[in-house]
Amino acid sequence: MIIKKVLAASAVVLSVAVAGCGGGSGGGPATAAAIELTETTPAATGDVDSVTWALPSGEPASLDPARTGDYSANTVGTNLCESLLRLNTDYSTSPGLASAVTQKDATTVVITLRDGVTFWDGAALTADDVVYSLKRNMDPKLASYSAHVFANVKTIAKTGPLEVTVTFTAPDMQFVPDLAGVPGAIIEEKYATTAAAGFGTASGGLMCTGPFRLDSWQSGQKITLKRNETYWDTARKAKAASFRFVFLTDSSTLTSALLSGEVDGVYGAPAGSIAALQKTSVGKLYFGPSTETFSLGAVATDGPAADPRIRQALDLAIDKTSFVTSVLKGAGEPLKTFTPPMAWNGSPAKSVYDAGYAALPDTSKADLAKAEQLVADASPSRTDLVIALPAGDQSLLQTATIAQAAAQQIGLKMTIKQLQAAEFAGLFYDPALRKGIDFIATTGYLEVPGALYYAPGFVLKGALFNWTNYEDPEVTENIVTAVSATDPAASARAFVAAQAIFGPAKLQITLAESYNRLFLNKRVTGAPASFSYISSAWAAQVGTA
Template identity: 50%
Template sequence: MHAPRTTALTFTALLTLAACSPGTGTGGKAASPGALKLTSTTPAASGTLDEVTWNLPFGEPTTLDPAKVGDYSPNTVEANLCDPLLRIRPDYSLAPGLATSWSNPDDKTLVLNLRTDVSFWNGHAMTAEDVVASLARQRETATQSVNTQALANVSTITATGDHQVTVRFKTPDELFLKYLANGFGAVSEAAYLKKAGTSYGTAKGGLMCTGPFKLSSWRSGDSLTTVRNTAYWDTSLRPKVKKLTFLFVTDNSTLTSALLSGQIDGSYEIPSTVAKALSSSDIGTLYYGPSAQTVFVYPTGPKSPLADHRIAQALSLVLDRDALVKNVYDGAAQKLKTFIPSLVWQKSEAADVYAKGYDALPAVPDVDVAKAKRLVDEAAPKQRTISIAMGAGDQQSLQTLTFLQAAAKKIGLKIAVKQLQPTQMSGLFYDPSLRKGLDATMALGYIEIPDPLSYAQMFTSPLSPLNWIKYDNPEVTALLTRSQASLDPQASAELFTQAQALYTADLPMVPISAPYERMFMNKRISGAPASFAYINMPWAAMLGGTDKAGS
């Protein structure tokens, strides 16, 4: 799972929107709330291509080690290089990956049966020992895994056959299996891991995985190149693109020009300003898909004025979300009742329970300045200026905070926007020293695995490193703990929704929006999924040429 981004949306209405026929996009029309059509897929590719150039709008990856990926850029690349044990489909449902099947002989045991026909890029066969090594190394401090919480309830991980792994737990854990669908569950060759050591996943140390693309070269500051794995075990996903090059263009104007000129063939996470320029061009298609992304403002410490839930509620009451979605996102987002989007659970066996729980939450509030003023007066904060961090150059976040600034003035509060460089912005989520002088941050988060429990615990558990405000509601903690320990999907969901109702009322956070996925491909390529599920699936293996590839 990943931490909130700067760094793991749709609710009941999305169930209807997502049913649109595959391949629908804006087709040159400007987006508007009533006209948007969401799709999880795009028209299947029809031919091979020698090369495709794809952009990473959040910049160059810091690592490709599956254990460490936890942000847009590294996830986008790594998902095509290193296969996980389970796979996420475009609709965010789970499917077999390197594990063909799994079972629970009892509540504290998980048995994974592995494919017998898988080889690493070097031709060496994948065995259970590789799986054990890949999972177990994430306990080691030197690995710096971003998914250590997935191992919290694990007692042992052992090879119980050449192609079978058995995991035993100290207490039942319904989340563990789902974590196997992201970088935590990706399999690397044990011998290569040992040889590469801490340089694994870097330009120097390289990778040794089983995915549809192989890492070819990594020129720091310039590009990252992968080539297709012609011996890929999943014959239905053997790549049609021979060479896939990733660029790191973060400037919106430069990206717009490169996409319109064809220098870059496609990109996920298209910024709204770029989307407007692309929507009026016939160079390709801008797709909107369901997403597990979430935007909210979150206090950085218990002394922040925003750590008082009355102040958070007051800001929520003066924020005109309808205007924000229209003007900042060009209609390509939805309002949020809470900070977890429905794509995360809508394919669950207990989707009806989650839906009922979400529907029961208080509605997104209309603007009510009088009520907000009363809350501020009641809280009587000693500090009325709230400094909020955001990533420098992120125009969407700046526009959002500008909305919040104007709204806050109406209730006697001042918002001071602090633009931080990418490394500092990303680092503040893990380094307390980088949060000094800040009262809150603009969190651009996403949920990697199809279960809302994983994300909720990050902000409500007293033990979570992201619980900066020391939120501690014993009833919420108890309910979420019981939810995780239940292997009955319906019972687990019931417990989660009870906890959700409680923390939605007292967790000081300002939910803002749930952006849709925005992906662009020029007319020479097609096939890539349009939903946010791309973040943990081999999306580039679906890419290929169209009948317009030569035009």
């Protein structure tokens, strides 16, 4: 599965699927009873000379943190360029390059840096590097994928040798958690300014502080990392002397490479290969908690898809439990809304969020009678719909096919339209490309904690992903309150109040959460099994089993 998050200056982040891992080889579906979730794998017992890892989503376009926002780039880049905070396996955060990030008041955040951290070239990490790294995300010429995170930022300034202060035009509850992801990644200013446009590319290279350094990048073949022998955190020094990433986008080829031992591991193991990977003695398939979701997104400002009754009808016509079995091979669970519970797993207001989620309507089982009635009530001007998906993504093709069959059962006709990856990605940002399309079949994920990661972009007027022009004054008021609150419980209560209204509107017809699928050859262990790998230096933990 590969996704592109092609964000420029926008108000919110969304990770968007543009191609996929597909079916793959190997037997029938695993059953839910055979799946046990775990956040971690057994700790490594020692160092290992080399590890070969597959990138099923292909070669990264860039490893510059400002250009990092998809599976491949994150999987590699977070082991090179560290962030100010660390993302833990349970989606809580802890100190990273910053020893502390303090919300001094509603519009002021103070970042205290660790002393003694050095870049790969031996230069000390300074407050100037942090100011540079953060501020470049605000440069419209760079068009950073993380620009949305800094939408409310007023100033970023050095206020001490190891201190940086960020001020805001308005409070922003989501800013601090975002520092655990690529928005908080730090690079060396001197190197980056010299490399200019080449920074983060195969020719321009990188200069960061992580447990691995970029050794070589052979375009079209592989990326090789080398252990950083002078890494500042000795307890997390990389166990592998060399870590090689290979690009294997074909599911059958990838499965064969895993079963033969040619490749040591992969995140996003093909869902269609679950049975084969569970049976083999070559290694072990792990399932971890995740923030990945499968959804049908309404992308039309008028017509049937813009009518909440049609969206609700389509939602009720799809049996989510059967979807998990047929598409995810049991490795997932139905979801009630587009923000999965893991998003707030580490929040002090977790109980408030949990109660709000529990109170949402459960539509995991199909209700065709109610769905048909909603269509009749809506009396749409047309009953023909178009659903788009990225060509080659077998999981999303299955998803669209299921939606097509469900639509037919309630008196709607749905035509499937497959687009090339770049064209599909453009749908999310160019209204002209969405003409003639009613829905998209897509996946998404949250790369950092926070219930406010998704919602503002879907429900606020004029937001980048508010494709149906949804507007509700009470939702707007509560989301703005949630973003502005400095008390976690107050923010959670406001979010839950908004979710109770926008959730049933099914702006995204969320079908399921997809568990993280990690396969490890029996010779290695230590990688986190949860989806936290997407924003953490996970490869440093992989060593001898």
